[in-house]
Amino acid sequence: MPTRNQLLQVIHIQSELAKLGLDLGGVMQFIVEQTLSLIGADGAAIELAERGDMVYRAASGTACPQLGLRLKIDKSLSGLCVRTGESLLCEDAETDPRVDLEACRKVGLRSMVIMPLQHRGITIGALKALSAQPGQFGQRDATLLRMLSDVVAAAMYFSVKYSGDDLFIKATHDDMTGLANRALFMDRLRNAVALTGRDQKSAGVLMIDLDGLKQINDNHGHRVGDAVILEFAKRLERVTRELDTTARLGGDEFGIVLLALDNKKCIETAAGRIEAVNQQVFNFEGNDYEISASVGAALIPSDGTEPEQLLDVADQRMYSVKRRRKERRKRGLH
Template sequence: MNQNSISNDKLLEIIKVQTEVAQQGMDLGNIMDLVTQRTKLITNADGASVELIENEELVYRAASGMAERFLGLRLNMENSLSGECINIRIPLISNDIESDDRVNKEACRQIGLNSMIVMPLICMNEVVGVLKVLSSKAGHFNDDDIKVLELMSGLIAAEMFNAMKNGESELFYKATHDSLTGISNRSLFYDNLRKRLSHASRKEEEFGIISLDMDGLKEINDNYGHRAGDAAIKEVALRINNTLHETDTVSRLGGDEFGIIIAKIEHSDEIKTLIKQLDFEITKSFEFEGQEINLRASIGYALFKEDGIEIDVLIEKADKSMYKVKRVRKGHENVR
């Protein structure tokens, strides 16, 4: 591929991304998140996404910018630019959505995009998904942006190759699970949340979302080192998982932040009782390499129907509830 037309600034940015990708190790989920964030910036786009093929659907497994709120969304491959890209295995560009019959106009309007580039993700000679950049402006992209996407998609494909050497199921697992804790990641959390919301709406059931944020992780890292910090995150994930039912979902959303879906709940007292149990389990004594480490977390919640019926609203309510707890705890610490 001729890279001469790509500006030196963009090439330097891509090299920086390569370094960052190398630092992620074997964490495919983090690599996809990183690439979508950096690709959006390098192409001056409004959003970017990685969509993987699962059961003849395309699933948003990483997203940034205007695409981020669609994380976990499942789309039919038929009658879409992504589907055509997968079929013919070459990058495609659409700079005017409204006049392009290849695209799913309804889906594009829902996202708010007017131009995009779709790049096939090819691993072991199989197309496993697409890398896509999006813009709200028509005519935003050019051939240089396609070259940038080719380089960026290669970073993802290299990690996919390592996963697919062990079979396609390993690729799915690595794309949807956190490498440090082994629990589901942000992508699978939103995927499961969309499914749960759809099911609850049809069956007129209720469910709960818990937002949990570790307290004091920075102090653990500063005082005992990042190995201790990683051990603390793993231990908190384990304690949460052991407290929940099999039908519930716990996900590491990033850093020291966890999201929990409580599949079935009758009233708010149930979720309040569960939060007390989680707090009790998390704050039990924890020792790492002979050092006693205090584990704490701020926990908030939201209930489907009672607090809202849309994903964004429920997440916001749960987060606000959690941050309220965190502020109260910090206030008590300052008083002491």
Template sequence: MNLNKVSNDKLLEIIGVQTEVAQQGLDLSGIMDLVTQRTQQITNADGASIELIEKTELVYSAASGMAEKFLGLRLHIANSLSGECIQKRVALLSHDIELDDRVNKEACRQIGLNSMIVLPLVFRNDVVGVLKVLSKKANHFDEDSIQVLELMSGLIAAEMFNAMRNEESELFHKATHDSLTGISNRSLFYDRLRQQLAKAMRKQDNFGIITLDMDGLKEINDQLGHRAGDAALQEMAMRIKSSLRESDTVSRLGGDEFGIIAATVVDREDIRSLIHRVDLELSKPFAFEGQAIPLKASMGYALFSEDGIELEVLIEKADKTMYEVKKERKSPGTVR
């Protein structure tokens, strides 16, 4: 790689990113989120993604900008620019997807991109996925952009190694689970939600989405310290998980937010019963280093297909009812 082609300003930006990445520690999903955001900024792109290989598919495991709403999306590796990138182990540039027969045009149009760069992510000598930057404009990227991205892909590959070197679990599992609580993260939540939605459409089944916001985390952190706050989040995750059926999914979506996919609920009474069960479990006493800590949460829900049949609509409905509960409820556990 010819570093002379990379401007000093870009090199300083990349060094800054390296510092930010190092501060993430061993949180691989956090590292990937940060890299996509900074990669988009450095290349003046409209979006960026990290897509990890899962069998014969690539899964959007981190995304920013125009790619963010496709988090969890699965695409076949075959007959795509990403597939060729993985096979050849080199960076590939598509100036105009409409004129490029290597790309999956249908998927590109779905996302809304017209040009892109794809780079292989190599971990322990295996290609485990791709780093991709996207633009709504044709001919947005050039060879200099590739130079910058090669430095970024090398950075994330190194951090993958650091995050995984003491772990026996596979990379995909590490990248799709929250490092603090051990439950699935935002990426896997959307992956499973898309799969559940497709199954429900196909079989005309019902399912529910619950969004949950922990009450009082800031106060716990301010009064008792972040170790107590982390312990409360870990306990909350464990209690939510213990309240669910095996077919359900609970994920930490970020900060004090959690999401639940209730795979087998059939109506509003069923999903309200589940919320009540979770609330009862959370209301049990909890103490950290001798200090009692109340575990409380505001919960909202949406039911497929009564509240909608599109992912974004269902999430918006669940979030809206959750914020209404958070704002207006007078006692824990009220379901609107």
């Protein structure tokens, strides 16, 4: 049986979940983060079943780099959990014939415990805890994880029922802007990398930081800051193609996955369009606010073929642009 402290922690998690309301993305991320300390896991994830795949839609700990990862539903233990609606325990991935051994080795996991997430009587995903050590989890851990899976499944149900949105839209899009969220962005980035490998075409990723948002929040309030974020999101959508994925990654951070690029100049043109669309000031409640953004780009495959590597390259270039802008402002230049 779970210990008293563990049961108290579950009660605390349940009370904190209630404060998140209908924010499905926030609910899922909170659950995977709390799972780490609750049962001593190295990583945790919520995978949703989408069109024959199990997709990592929330992740914490060692599972974070796998956000957006897709595994075939009929070749993974999480997929078996969804197909049967039963909780599953894997003591050692090296000897368990049910697992995708190659995927387990890539992530570095040896043991895991998985609970089904049921929505309106249908299992639509799974809550998974994982460890780099074999035999890490037992029935006590399964009991605790079942308590969390019941809570998150209920939260998912009410989030969808009262928001009027489709479950997968809420799980993959930012509540404020309606843009893709980080989970969907990583999913599309992984797909872009895979496509360049198969089709021998280029793709790209842009990392974008909205300049001066903190100052706007400090000087004019968060309501004005939120209006600036929404306006910036609309401007990004106006200058991106339908085949591209525009995402709000959190706070003032945005990203775009660009597909089917002919050459490096195409990604530079895309960054230039973002610069151009922000030349016009934003008028909100009779006051004008300047909107600008720092953009960093990485080209696939010339700058890398691993999502984390590409994001690092684009991030470094974005911060380089931001530093140059700050230096120019100090010198009184535009």
